[in-house]
Amino acid sequence: MKREATARTRTTGRRLAAATAVAAAAALLAGCAQELPTPQPEAAVVGPKLSEDQEAKVISAVDTVLSTSVEKRSAKGLSSRMTGPALEIRTSQLKVAAIRKKDDLITEVPGDYQRIMPPTADTWPRTGYSITQLTEDLDTARLVAFEQADARQPYKMWGWVQLLPETTLPAFADKEIGSDAVAADDASLAANPVDALKQYADVLTHGDKSKFAKGFEISDTDLLKRVQQDAANLRKGEGFEDSDAKYTMKFAHRDGDLRAVRTADGGAVVMGVLTAQELLTAEKGAEVSPLTETQAALIGDKDPTNTLRVGYTDLVALYVPAKGSDEKIRPLGYQHTATSAANK
Numbered sequence: 001m002k003r004e005a006t007a008r009t010r011t012t013g014r015r016l017a018a019a020t021a022v023a024a025a026a027a028l029l030a031g032c033a034q035e036l037p038t039p040q041p042e043a044a045v046v047g048p049k050l051s052e053d054q055e056a057k058v059i060s061a062v063d064t065v066l067s068t069s070v071e072k073r074s075a076k077g078l079s080s081r082m083t084g085p086a087l088e089i090r091t092s093q094l095k096v097a098a099i100r101k102k103d104d105l106i107t108e109v110p111g112d113y114q115r116i117m118p119p120t121a122d123t124w125p126r127t128g129y130s131i132t133q134l135t136e137d138l139d140t141a142r143l144v145a146f147e148q149a150d151a152r153q154p155y156k157m158w159g160w161v162q163l164l165p166e167t168t169l170p171a172f173a174d175k176e177i178g179s180d181a182v183a184a185d186d187a188s189l190a191a192n193p194v195d196a197l198k199q200y201a202d203v204l205t206h207g208d209k210s211k212f213a214k215g216f217e218i219s220d221t222d223l224l225k226r227v228q229q230d231a232a233n234l235r236k237g238e239g240f241e242d243s244d245a246k247y248t249m250k251f252a253h254r255d256g257d258l259r260a261v262r263t264a265d266g267g268a269v270v271m272g273v274l275t276a277q278e279l280l281t282a283e284k285g286a287e288v289s290p291l292t293e294t295q296a297a298l299i300g301d302k303d304p305t306n307t308l309r310v311g312y313t314d315l316v317a318l319y320v321p322a323k324g325s326d327e328k329i330r331p332l333g334y335q336h337t338a339t340s341a342a343n344k
Helices: 021-029 052-072 084-100 193-209 223-236 293-299
Strands: 113-117 126-132 142-148 156-163 246-262 268-281 307-320 330-342
Touching: 052 084, 052 113, 052 126, 052 142, 052 156, 084 156, 084 293, 084 307, 084 330, 126 246, 142 268, 142 330, 156 268, 156 307, 193 223, 193 246, 193 268, 193 307, 223 246, 223 330, 293 307, 293 330
Parallel strands: none
Antiparallel strands: 113 126, 126 142, 142 156, 156 330, 246 268, 268 307, 307 330
16 A cells, blocks of 8 residues: 655943043042943843844745755755755655656645744744745645754754644744744743653654653644554555564654744744654565655665665654643644665
């Protein structure tokens, strides 16, 4: 059986002028001690470090690079406007497209946005989120993370997820204020971002048997439901039992790969990377063919064996409520992409 994913933010300092040389000299001659006034700094102005207009220009520049890469089916130049897992996933998709000579499995990330949440961080890296319009075929919007690594670097797309059809995003801060970054070990949440991603990986691997399952609100279109259905279909498929086949899919959080911003209610939206390892084995002498066109392209012309190993790079977005909230952690969307495949 074949299965395939079909989708696609001043402190202004002012120097108080020092007393003039003439005044200073007069004070010395008079033998008096003249007390200089204490400078009073202006209050810090809290606000986004990237204006909406500036972010719109960033988005346009990114979109141009993405469109060109698809047209050429090449990752050359992609790193100028993509980084992190977004670059990793898109590079793999372009490789598959070049092998297949077709672009239909490249995820569409629209260049038009309905909402921009700029960053407020005074340090780098700086991360902001944006929500795209629907795709041309009315597919769901994408939640996109943009990042500036340092003051000399341009903003780049760090990651994206396809939002779940029925999902309701939490309220972010007003666009004139911007969204604060949340640290990976932030203790103000029901679970810090790292733990939330690790727990979700455990739920994806073990389902209802996970000890964290009750802490998540899982919808019918969540990644969990998808992998469970894929596994069920495979086990019911022709030849599975006859060949003494075994199938597993295990997920894990990839350390260091997460970005999070604060929501208006004190929670956070966390985007991070999970890796998944899919293993299908059959009895000696049996042949296990690739399950999808992407897997076939990644394996190439190697003869099938009784083993199929597939590696996935998964971008997921979670809403993590504030500590003490009655809400559960809620998956918002995902990008599930096979990035490696082997038959041994």
